[in-house]
Amino acid sequence: SAVISQKPSRDICQRGTSLTIQCQVDSQVTMMFWYRQQPGQSLTLIATANQGSEATYESGFVIDKFPISRPNLTFSTLTVSNMSPEDSSIYLCSVGDRASYTFGSGTRLTVV
């Protein structure tokens, strides 16, 4: 299965600033996803990162708040923009298909 390197692993950010999270995969993958895991809760899909086109966002998530890049088949970034304390979560990237999904180790974001 694919190996994912996600960074940063954690960060503490000031309210109103933005943070970009990177996800690097060791092989070319078609499907890449970004999830949010709020404290004590399950995973919520933010969007599917599409190579060569705009990301596909789930209900409740918008591009202005969570812009995503996918310049090639091994890399993607998620930016959390204009952060507020409510954005404090673990953000995870994932790759996979029907057979299995592999997750990055996550970025633990705290907004103060």
Next chain:
Amino acid sequence: GNSVTQMEGPVTLSEEAFLTINCTYTATGYPSLFWYVQYPGEGLQLLLKATKADDKGSNKGFEATYRKETTSFHLEKGSVQVSDSAVYFCAPSSKSTFGDGTTLTVKP
């Protein structure tokens, strides 16, 4: 679409106790089914999976059988260890649907 209902936690067991975490699903078609584990401070890891009815996934002493007749994929382990303390998530193959997670604490 696909969805899962997962046993609520937290679950606290003594070492060597038997574990069952229930998971039932609703799905269109016959999705693959997965259990993921999240150890404290870490990301999700695939624990086991089953791709069709009557398949049994197993790993690290954990087992789950894909039962179409009861639409279930319950996670079991015969003798838990302290190191099994984690959050366990059930998920169908749909990328967007995860169970709420069940926190397991195993005490020595």
